[in-house]
Amino acid sequence: MPTTRFSSDDEGIDAFYADLAEHDLQPLWELTGLMTAEPNPRAVPFVWRGKHLSALAERSGELITSDRRVLSLANPGLAGAPYAVPTLWAGIQYLNGREVAPAHRHSPSALRFVLSGSGVFTLVDGDPIAMEAGDLVLTPGWTWHEHHNTGAEPMAWLDGLDVPLVHYLDAVFFEPGDGSPADATAERSDSERRYGCAPGIVPVGEVPVRPHSALLTYRWADTDRALTAQLDQDTGRSAVRFVDPVSGRDVLPTLRCEMHRFLAGNQPLTRQRVGSAVGVVLRGSGSIALGDTRHEVAAGDVFAIPSWTPVTVSAESDLDVFQYSDAPVLSALGLYRERSYSPEF
Amino acid sequence: MPTTRFSSDDEGIDAFYADLAEHDLQPLWELTGLMTAEPNPRAVPFVWRGKHLSALAERSGELITSDRRVLSLANPGLAGAPYAVPTLWAGIQYLNGREVAPAHRHSPSALRFVLSGSGVFTLVDGDPIAMEAGDLVLTPGWTWHEHHNTGAEPMAWLDGLDVPLVHYLDAVFFEPGDGSPADATAERSDSERRYGCAPGIVPVGEVPVRPHSALLTYRWADTDRALTAQLDQDTGRSAVRFVDPVSGRDVLPTLRCEMHRFLAGNQPLTRQRVGSAVGVVLRGSGSIALGDTRHEVAAGDVFAIPSWTPVTVSAESDLDVFQYSDAPVLSALGLYRERSYSPEF
Amino acid sequence: MPTTRFSSDDEGIDAFYADLAEHDLQPLWELTGLMTAEPNPRAVPFVWRGKHLSALAERSGELITSDRRVLSLANPGLAGAPYAVPTLWAGIQYLNGREVAPAHRHSPSALRFVLSGSGVFTLVDGDPIAMEAGDLVLTPGWTWHEHHNTGAEPMAWLDGLDVPLVHYLDAVFFEPGDGSPADATAERSDSERRYGCAPGIVPVGEVPVRPHSALLTYRWADTDRALTAQLDQDTGRSAVRFVDPVSGRDVLPTLRCEMHRFLAGNQPLTRQRVGSAVGVVLRGSGSIALGDTRHEVAAGDVFAIPSWTPVTVSAESDLDVFQYSDAPVLSALGLYRERSYSPEF
């Protein structure tokens, strides 16, 4: 330890450091890595391949009898923790035909993003939300939720949760249900009926104040239409954010959700954002540069974006990417920054 | 003046009152009507008949050359003021085929509600908003606006403004345009493209903070779909509020807009609200009781609802009523109250 | 009526206008004065002299037996209405020694600003607020309030209310008390004990969300200290705003309160603000230009500032002016503007 930087008394300092340790103290002046000019994440940029995820999820369906059949994406930089990035969970959940994942609730919040298939609905506090490819479905913190596959075919989707963050904050509460699936059918959800009919048209009466969105699902047809309408012909890009239709805030207090479209041959832009994110390719192919490394990606690929990593997307065929991040956390705490610039390559 | 209630010195009090008057003072104890147990409006409940409004608007189109051809609805209780209720303006604006109402802007905010026809668009700060039957269009305070009738047919619509309120508050600012109509066409509005594609799906980036809605029009097809989805089969009623899709607040800081649907034979409910409102029948027929008087109404009829007036609607045929009110003002000032109860008849 | 501007058919237009009138309609194109380039208030700038107010209040104390002994300041521009400006009430309330003004409550909000004396306390929902010279005391809308003069001397203070505004909005509710004065003494108010000890130090627990300030009184010693601390030596001016200590918002949803200090020989600044205000001189003397007219003022003088009137204050001796206005209303409705500039004289 290069203590001579801090004292001329070599013996004294050794004794002093031993006394500090004995009293559960550490000398700040010897600590390094706490304050860095810019974020220096342990998590690494990483891509999980959709073809592996699909195949392994299918094997889990054949082999595993658990009713929470989820493959958790574990970032190699995080020392074995089952987390995609330090704050966010990403998992592939797999439900066989006619299966039910029974009810529970927990303080962490979740989103489900459907990559393919149909026939499943999720009950959120009793409200049935049908799930089809491209749909985003929310199960906010402390809401009861269960998944029903009413079809014969298995279905897989991406689970995104703030579990790592809530666990870090020592704020996890969990309550199992009574084990018996609800007797429900996949009617139209009350949430959609009230808040999903049209932009800015809501029931008369007081607008509810909740920590999460009043609308619990965002349908692919709607997202696709918005991406098409907002496409910038010059850059070949378009991007939407999913927000609570009665507050404009992020859909969940801990999770921001976005969908990005890049037309083939788009004009690339490099972005850096404080905070961690996970992306998944819904459709198309191209390359995503994460820091210095360029990855060829295709539908089903999931990737981790550690904080402040430069990201540049170039589409080969028209590319739709869903992304969730902890940006609302950074924003709420006054820590959010972002910047974008033309890539150098 | 029954001054003896307040003094035993009759002569002294006369001299005193004269001195008060000389110094521009008035004795509170002699003033009555300031503090009432409940609101006691001067405006009266009133109905203007659609058939008269149409016929007279048409005559104005033939006879009058002004480019702001508006018939102002004047509540008989308001001593000749051209106001439907103390805070709200209601007018029928009439634009002949190929006519333009040129640009200006003013601190009062306006809404346009189209009763029939098509072919007109309104430019709001350069953004072209097409207008068709059942549409609600906003021209918020201090935005430039002009109306273009691109068709051959005349068109009439209902203008709703907060002019009386803004005038009362001595806050009117007005600026005329340069007189030459903008060279614009009725493309899709930028406001709809960005905020009107789907509930809760908005452009990535900071959500704008504005005193008025980010969405400048609410289309009848959307409103109709929401009314249908939210219909309560037991009561035969449904009601939606129009809000800013990124804040959930009323569309304008001074005006709340709602659409109410009553099925034939609906179960009536009596409502009282603090603040003034104006209603207009878009479709159907029935009776509207305003206080003690019941009015048979049909499409095109406009009615004034003074503050705290009990309102009960009974549909004969399915009835759609658009309503705007000063409720955001009352709410912002902590003065809003409402109550509802089963009617006694 | 110069109708020829709008039609070539003189006879037709006369008949048309008659028909409009018969159907309670007015032609907008004939209406003038609705839309002006800048606010054009009916209320006039005006000064009520403190010496008259004092003398007449004292006479009311001798002559009048009412328990709401208030002289209402009536702006000469307002056609006999007992209002200082269109939205604001100003009155001199006078309470003889040992008198009580019994409890009532009303939806309008009130402030009391004490010009001199002591010995009175006001109960606000049971919380006793002592009143001394220079103190500002709030009785927010719908709070029960009564005034007790525990001393032998009469006391007079300035009442400021939003009664004209609430009356205009048809939102007045009033409820009398049971007539018997509360058995209370002028201890320290709970409101001060909790929210008035020190800036930013409040009870642990959820901060209450109320339309009005959690603190019901602002003491002269505090105001004086803040004015002294914030004095700009270059301009000889200082000005503070009274706000809710737990929200930073104006003390009442309809009323903004400020205190301004001008040192003798201050560098003057002309201000124009949208909305109406009332000022009162607490201390000192000088001149106040309201529009084109300069008024010499002294302690006790009350003045009306109609909307957008240029105001310029020049102190002869150090001058403290309390002011209340309807600025929160204008701000909440997106109608507030202000500007300031060096005066031209």
Next chain:
Amino acid sequence: MPTTRFSSDDEGIDAFYADLAEHDLQPLWELTGLMTAEPNPRAVPFVWRGKHLSALAERSGELITSDRRVLSLANPGLAGAPYAVPTLWAGIQYLNGREVAPAHRHSPSALRFVLSGSGVFTLVDGDPIAMEAGDLVLTPGWTWHEHHNTGAEPMAWLDGLDVPLVHYLDAVFFEPGDGSPADATAERSDSERRYGCAPGIVPVGEVPVRPHSALLTYRWADTDRALTAQLDQDTGRSAVRFVDPVSGRDVLPTLRCEMHRFLAGNQPLTRQRVGSAVGVVLRGSGSIALGDTRHEVAAGDVFAIPSWTPVTVSAESDLDVFQYSDAPVLSALGLYRERSYSPEF
């Protein structure tokens, strides 16, 4: 690994798990400890003794030449990390007479709580804040700050930061100053002059919207007065929160600060709160039960309160405890809960 719970195919599952690991995936159904009924923190309740902290800080002053002479309190449950609890830093900073800790800034926010002494001031973005015993001083995220000891005596204080949280979120930015101390003196701070004169009395003009408090210091005399005024005679307890005087929000977006007073023989109450906290005894003595263990504490002792730990304080002599926590983080993310009950002993 008890895989037999999840499959009957022992060999297949081993191969499957190996394939998962190879592809950086983990089986959720084998993961335990993620979802617990209640928070289950790794950090342990712990007390650092003031006498050791003082003695070791003094030794650092004699021995160490660093200009950030800080002893970092390291919770024994956190595997060697220099953090008091997972989200919060606690350190004892020691500045010799005439010493300066030169300027830098960083995205983490800090508070300084002075246990004894005087003669130091901290410059926050150029505003000099004097520091005396019992004072709370803020250096919000990304503000430049430096400490000047103008006296001859050394001074030590408690540093509280959100460094662990900001580090976890990969949001640390740091910028050193140019190394030369500012030429400043300990005049009254501008922050106090504007926002610290009196509750609810602030400069006229727009109230600033900032992520942190407009007031950068809370003086002990003020805190003491508030604790005295709000003392509950029945329970012998009183507690205040420090908030932004113009928003009522916590002083920093990540840190809540409170001061608690317990009179000798107070009626104890047990509290549990989600989120982590650090306490320090300013004055007095007594016992603090953290979970199942009771600790006798005296002035200068610092203690760590992991999430959801039951805390019960019993004063022997009148006891003042300053506490900071990550409660604003939990609240902003919708994760905060608390409960309190009479202790069982």
